Each structure stands twice: as C-alpha cells, then as structure tokens.
C-alpha cells in the first residue's frame with residue numbers, strides 16, 4: 387500500500403520499558419531519522435522510558451510528548467487507552483500505574499503456572515530476563531514460546547497459546563475505564579482510544595464502548611495506525627465525527643523486525659476530523 391514517507395506526528399509507540407525492542411533513545415533516534423517531529427512514547431502501563439526519551443529528543447531536535455498506554459477492563463473486555471501529553475511526575479497517574487504494574491507481575495506468574503501445567507517450563511525466568519526492568523507483557527511470553535519452537539512467529543503464538551481457552555491464558559481485571567480517564571485528566575493529558583478496530587468487537591459493542599468512553603471524558607481515537615487500511619481509516623474517521631472525538635495517528639511501533647510498521651510511516655488524517663495535536667501546546 388502507498389503511504390507517505392513520513393508523518394510529522396507519531397503518537398503511539400513502545401520501547402524496552404514495555405514490549406518494544408528498542409531502548410527509548412534508539413526509538414527517538416529512529417523516529418527523528420524517519421522524519422517524525424512529534425513523538426509520543428506510550429509504553430504499556432509505565433512511564434519509565436519517558437525521561438531517557440525526553441533527553442534523547444532534545445539531542446535529536448524533535449519534541450517528545452509524554453504518554454502511556456493504559457490497560458482497561460470494561461464489561462469483561464480489555465481496551466487500551468493512551469494517556470497523551472501527561473505529566474510524567476503526576477502522583478495520581480503514577481499511583482494508578484503502580485497498581486497495574488503489580489497486577490502485571492502477578493499475571494506473569496499465573497501465565498507461567500498455566501504453561502507449566504502444559505509441560506512448558508521456565509517461562510517466568512525467561513520473560514523476567516527479557517523484560518529486565520520493564521513491564522512483562524504477553525509479547526514476552528510469545529517471544530519465549532517462539533524461542534522454544536512452540537510457534538514460528540510471535541503473531542502465530544496467539545493462535546494456540548495465551549488467549550482465551552488456550553494454555554497460558556489468564557483473565558485479568560485491568561483498570562476501570564473511569565479510573566484510567568481520571569488519572570489521565572489528573573495528569574493534564576488527553577485520553578485516546580488506541581487501535582479501535584483491534585478488539586474483535588461487533589460494531590454495536592464498539593458503539594457502546596465509544597458512548598461510555600465519550601461520556602467519561604475521552605478526548606480522541608486513533609484513526610490511523612501502523613497497518614490501517616484505507617477502509618479502516620474511513621471507518622474510524624466516521625466514529626470520530628459521530629462521537630465528537632479528536633483524531634490521532636500512531637504507528638504502535640514495537641520492533642524494526644516487523645517491517646510492515648515503522649515510526650512515522652502513517653497515512654494522513656482524513657478531512658473533516660480535528661487532529662489531537664490542535665490541543666497540544668507546541669513549544
């Protein structure tokens with residue numbers, strides 16, 4: 387698919403502070419060389435990479451927008467909410483994230499126990515080593531299963547493991563939607579629904595969610611993601627207009643090995659949608 391070489395904004399990506407493979411500094415350098423001028427680092431449930439990324443951004447001459455991708459449970463379904471342009475030192479947000487970080491550690495133990503029961507041993511030690519000081523995510527377990535030849539690709543792991551009904555699946559109660567939005571607002575940020583079409587929801591469930599999200603104070607939705615098709619972009623733009631939400635763009639970049647997604651390689655926002663960056667203070 388034809389895409390413009392680079393979009394000046396990329397408002398969703400991951401570093402080694404969660405399940406990305408580049409350090410915050412490497413990520414910022416790659417974004418800058420791809421032509422990104424405004425980059426939001428949005429690791430899963432942590433802002434541990436923000437300080438290093440901000441320093442690197444000064445050197446690279448681009449603007450780093452502090453962010454975080456918060457895991458939320460709503461009606462037993464998991465959603466990802468980006469806190470965009472948040473104060474990384476805000477106590478309310480940091481306290482909320484600390485709870486999720488504890489939850490992730492407990493969940494990692496439960497996933498490893500479930501795999502043990504299926505004779506897959508040593509997962510916890512392996513993912514702890516991979517994650518280092520960062521968050522342990524299902525991606526780490528997926529990489530472990532690929533390394534042990536249980537699947538040929540990280541994406542392929544999720545056909546047979548780590549999902550509902552399969553070995554390594556653990557039901558998790560993440561943050562409440564209203565709480566996550568309160569933390570983001572307390573930290574002066576905007577709440578953006580990440581990748582709206584990736585939750586395997588019917589259109590009516592997605593509409594119900596968007597109604598709840600909007601009335602709880604949600605600001606925007608991602609319209610352009612790293613591998614969005616033109617049809618998906620049109621669908622999300624339609625939701626933005628219908629629910630009065632601002633439009634965001636973000637690659638959800640994790641790893642240079644996933645060559646179909648890269649920092650800043652994003653289609654433009656469709657006409658008639660107000661971009662989230664109209665609300666960002668440009669320093």
Ligand SMILES: [Zn+2]
Pocket residue numbers: 455466580581
């Ligand atoms: Zn996500």
Ligand SMILES: [Zn+2]
Pocket residue numbers: 398399400455580638
């Ligand atoms: Zn993400």
